[in-house]
Amino acid sequence: MRRGLIGLFAALALLLPMAAIAVQPDEVLDNPVLEQRARAISGNLRCLVCQNQSIDDSDAELARDLRLLVRERLVSGDTDTEVYNFVVARYGEFVLLRPVFAGHTILLWVATPILLGIGLVIVLVAGLHKRKEPEAAAMTAAERKALDGLRKD
CATH class of the missing domain: 1.10.8.640 (Cytochrome C biogenesis protein)
Incomplete structure (x- = not known):
């Protein structure tokens, strides 16, 4: 079946x-x-x-x-x-x-690769920028004590 x-x-x-x-x-x-x-x-x-x-x-x-x-x-x-x-x-x-490949349709043919390239550059730059951001500063003793107090609740 x-x-x-x-x-x-x-x-x-x-x-x-x-x-x-x-x-x-x-x-x-x-x-x-x-x-x-x-x-x-x-x-x-x-x-x-x-x-x-x-x-x-x-x-x-x-x-x-x-x-x-x-x-x-x-x-x-x-x-x-x-x-x-x-x-x-x-x-x-x-x-x-x-569409035919001619002067008046050139934008149809080249827009997609250009926009894809721009998008990749933006993603790469954003990824590199994020890596270079400084890490958060270490917590002070008072902040650590307050956090431990919140965790207990």
């Missing part, structure tokens, strides 16, 4: 990633090479409704429209670059899940 449940959960865990793909059967192209290209492109395009998913993973109507648009462009003979350029021209660079 227990092995059966473990097997069932293992099978469900294997099928779970498949459930995330929102491509409908009527969208799939007959040509497997074009379909593979369409999946690669739609995996790199942001759903404008969900914004944290690719259009390949989104169930939104706009994502479906974009998936169909990508497939139409591929069937008509466009290269992958031409498809990307068409979609970016229509919806802007925001539609790309990975």
Whole structure:
């Protein structure tokens, strides 16, 4: 019984990633090479409704429209670059899940490493500063007697 449940959960865990793909059967192209290209492109395009998913993973109507648009462009003979350029021209660079590396997006690419470096420097400086702080002065006899009195209570 227990092995059966473990097997069932293992099978469900294997099928779970498949459930995330929102491509409908009527969208799939007959040509497997074009379909593979369409999946690669739609995996790199942001759903404008969900914004944290690719259009390949989104169930939104706009994502479906974009998936169909990508497939139409591929069937008509466009290269992958031409498809990307068409979609970016229509919806802007925001539609790309990975922004292009250019002068106007340089901050997106360098901000994280710079902020991480600044944070590490702050942590190291704070750690070194804490080590250099003088230890608390030894207690006087009167303070020690008062502390012993508190401990007895």
